[in-house]
Amino acid sequence: MAKKQQEAKKSRIVEAYEWTLSRLERTIFMGIRFFQPKRFLNPHGFLGMLTFITFIILGITGVLLMFYYKPSLTSAYDSVKAINDDIEFGFILRNIHYHASNAMVFLALYHMFYQFFAGKYKLRNEVIWITGVLLGVLTVIEAYTGYDLILNERAVLAINIGASLTNSIPFIGPTLAQLLMGSGFSDIVIRFYVFHVFLIPVLMGILMLLHFPRNLILDLPMISVIAGGIIVTAGIFPVDLGAKFTPEVPPGITVPEWYLTSLYAFIRTGIDKFVAGVLAPTLFILLFLAIPFIDRKKAVHWSERPWVSGIGVAALGQIIVTTVWGFYVNPDPTIELAERLEIDPLPYYGTLIAVTLAAFALTLAASEWVKEKRKKRPRETPQTFKIRVSDKAATLGAIILIILQLVIAGLALQAYTAGQQQLALIEIGASLMIFGFLLHLLRFASSQGVSK
Amino acid sequence: MTEERKSRRSFIQTILAAVSGLLAISPFSEIVRYLRSRGSAGSIRQKIANINDLPPNNRLVFTYPITGDPEKDKDPFRKFLLIKLPDGTLKAYSMVCVHLWCLVDYKPERLQIECPCHGSIYDPETGVAFKGPAAAQPNKTLPEVKLEVDENGDIYAVGVVGVIGYGKEAAGS
Ligand code: FES
Numbered sequence: 296m297a298k299k300q301q302e303a304k305k306s307r308i309v310e311a312y313e314w315t316l317s318r319l320e321r322t323i324f325m326g327i328r329f330f331q332p333k334r335f336l337n338p339h340g341f342l343g344m345l346t347f348i349t350f351i352i353l354g355i356t357g358v359l360l361m362f363y364y365k366p367s368l369t370s371a372y373d374s375v376k377a378i379n380d381d382i383e384f385g386f387i388l389r390n391i392h393y394h395a396s397n398a399m400v401f402l403a404l405y406h407m408f409y410q411f412f413a414g415k416y417k418l419r420n421e422v423i424w425i426t427g428v429l430l431g432v433l434t435v436i437e438a439y440t441g442y443d444l445i446l447n448e449r450a451v452l453a454i455n456i457g458a459s460l461t462n463s464i465p466f467i468g469p470t471l472a473q474l475l476m477g478s479g480f481s482d483i484v485i486r487f488y489v490f491h492v493f494l495i496p497v498l499m500g501i502l503m504l505l506h507f508p509r510n511l512i513l514d515l516p517m518i519s520v521i522a523g524g525i526i527v528t529a530g531i532f533p534v535d536l537g538a539k540f541t542p543e544v545p546p547g548i549t550v551p552e553w554y555l556t557s558l559y560a561f562i563r564t565g566i567d568k569f570v571a572g573v574l575a576p577t578l579f580i581l582l583f584l585a586i587p588f589i590d591r592k593k594a595v596h597w598s599e600r601p602w603v604s605g606i607g608v609a610a611l612g613q614i615i616v617t618t619v620w621g622f623y624v625n626p627d628p629t630i631e632l633a634e635r636l637e638i639d640p641l642p643y644y645g646t647l648i649a650v651t652l653a654a655f656a657l658t659l660a661a662s663e664w665v666k667e668k669r670k671k672r673p674r675e676t677p678q679t680f681k682i683r684v685s686d687k688a689a690t691l692g693a694i695i696l697i698i699l700q701l702v703i704a705g706l707a708l709q710a711y712t713a714g715q716q717q718l719a720l721i722e723i724g725a726s727l728m729i730f731g732f733l734l735h736l737l738r739f740a741s742s743q744g745v746s747k
Numbered sequence: 748m749t750e751e752r753k754s755r756r757s758f759i760q761t762i763l764a765a766v767s768g769l770l771a772i773s774p775f776s777e778i779v780r781y782l783r784s785r786g787s788a789g790s791i792r793q794k795i796a797n798i799n800d801l802p803p804n805n806r807l808v809f810t811y812p813i814t815g816d817p818e819k820d821k822d823p824f825r826k827f828l829l830i831k832l833p834d835g836t837l838k839a840y841s842m843v844c845v846h847l848w849c850l851v852d853y854k855p856e857r858l859q860i861e862c863p864c865h866g867s868i869y870d871p872e873t874g875v876a877f878k879g880p881a882a883a884q885p886n887k888t889l890p891e892v893k894l895e896v897d898e899n900g901d902i903y904a905v906g907v908v909g910v911i912g913y914g915k916e917a918a919g920s
Pocket of ligand 1: 844845846847848849862863864865866867879880881
């Protein structure tokens with residue numbers, strides 16, 4: 296009897312749900328199908344979704360930061376300082392925003408390389424691939440315009456490099472720089488603000504419409520764990536404010552953010568700015584855009600197309616070498632700063648060539664070896680987990696996790712009111728991660744259909 | 748009407764529509780003036796000082812173009828040096844070092860323009876850097892302000908040669 300009643304009740308909810316769904320079918324929204332996996336999936340398959348989630352986190356925290364940030368030459372730095380030091384909860388939001396931006400650049404790159412080696416740009420996915428590469432470029436530009444808004448020494452160094460690279464473009468450079476940046480800092484800071492909070496995100500949104508596949512994996516447990524992980528990282532490594540840019544005072548040594556140090560390294564080798572900072576990266580991006588048209592074979596596995604895979608490994612190697620090198624500044628304080636920043640071109644380009652050659656050699660050798668192996672042993676079906684969790688155990692586990700969350704939430708509040716904001720961040724993130732574990736535990740149990 | 752004529756007609760119609768559309772939006776090309784943001788259009792004539800305000804081997808700092816907006820007028824990109832060399836010649840340069848945008852100044856005791864940040868030194872007669880990191884760049888000359896002196900000895904700035912923060916070498920103004 297009770298059961299029947301419950302069913303009737305449930306069906307009314309289901310009815311309402313289905314009513315809404317059928318109306319939503321009239322909208323664009325239903326063109327996308329969200330798929331919630333019933334078991335653990337390797338996140339490599341949905342790194343794009345994870346990148347998108349960080350984009351959403353950035354949107355939410357970014358909008359909130361806009362309430363107090365002032366895009367002006369005289370008060371930009373002070374307003375960020377106020378957000379960081381004085382305004383309630385500002386420290387938390389700023390650090391989540393900052394670390395989500397790093398996570399987004401990293402996840403986007405990771406996503407791209409994974410899809411590259413998996414040969415996913417084939418099979419009529421060319422448009423998805425191209426919009427993806429463009430989205431990656433926009434992600435870096437978006438992050439760049441973001442950290443410039445603080446107008447600290449690091450920001451002004453980055454603005455300076457960006458301006459001088461634009462100026463170095465033959466013929467149109469100086470005009471283009473002026474059209475983009477106006478006539479000084481007060482213009483630059485407002486314009487970068489407009490780019491950062493509106494223009495680039497809107498462009499990214501449009502590109503996303505052309506990038507998202509019809510079927511999206513919405514893995515809530517993994518999303519929660521990653522989001523929580525970003526917040527925990529923010530708590531462990533909070534970002535500093537840096538020194539305010541004052542043009543009368545010699546600045547300390549600053550290097551750009553990690554996703555731009557590779558560019559910085561090229562510029563510091565002393566070769567022509569345009570070649571190092573504009574032409575080289577543009578060619579690099581064009582190569583990636585053209586990959587689906589270079590690699591026209593049907594083969595998808597990386598070992599079946601060793602030369603293309605070699606390009607990927609070489610690119611990865613070059614990115615790592617140049618990024619790390621970009622952080623290097625000669626530590627000897629007796630020589631002049633400009634000299635300390637110089638990078639000797641011979642070992643630098645030598646290393647790059649060596650890395651490239653090694654990458655190709657290794658990839659070709661490895662692909663031969665893997666191909667042999669694959670021939671001998673046809674694909675094994677992967678073993679499935681044999682661990683069983685009963686419903687009862689799962690419920691018990693969930694309750695324990697919720698109690699844990701309660702304790703952590705209490706601790707987080709306590710830490711926050713005690714002024715220990717870092718600790719609060721770590722605990723907020725941890726609680727979000729536990730939520731992810733709990734969701735996974737529940738789906739794991741229910742997917743087995745075992746009840747005891 | 749034959750198929751061929753039909754398609755020719757629709758081709759001509761497309762061309763006409765495209766031409767008309769381009770004409771309709773063409774006045775908006777002047778938007779570049781909006782984007783350039785020079786304070787106001789063209790080269791601005793602005794009085795800086797009188798020739799008697801400044802003894803030889805001395806300098807003064809001026810804001811150009813002045814906007815009246817205290818925020819904009821504080822911008823390093825609007826700060827310039829008016830220098831009277833020992834022989835009485837007048838020169839005016841952007842104060843923004845073409846290396847990394849610190850503010851340079853004229854040092855009468857050493858007869859040179861110096862940057863406080865990484866030791867770039869500029870020749871006050873030409874604005875060319877001859878020492879320090881700025882001298883090592885291909886663009887190493889401070890953008891120069893064109894000056895005019897009228898019969899009363901009033902000094903006017905009438906435009907900038909070069910790109911501020913980047914150098915006099917750059918095309919455009
Ligand atoms: S900013 Fe002038 S020497 Fe570096």
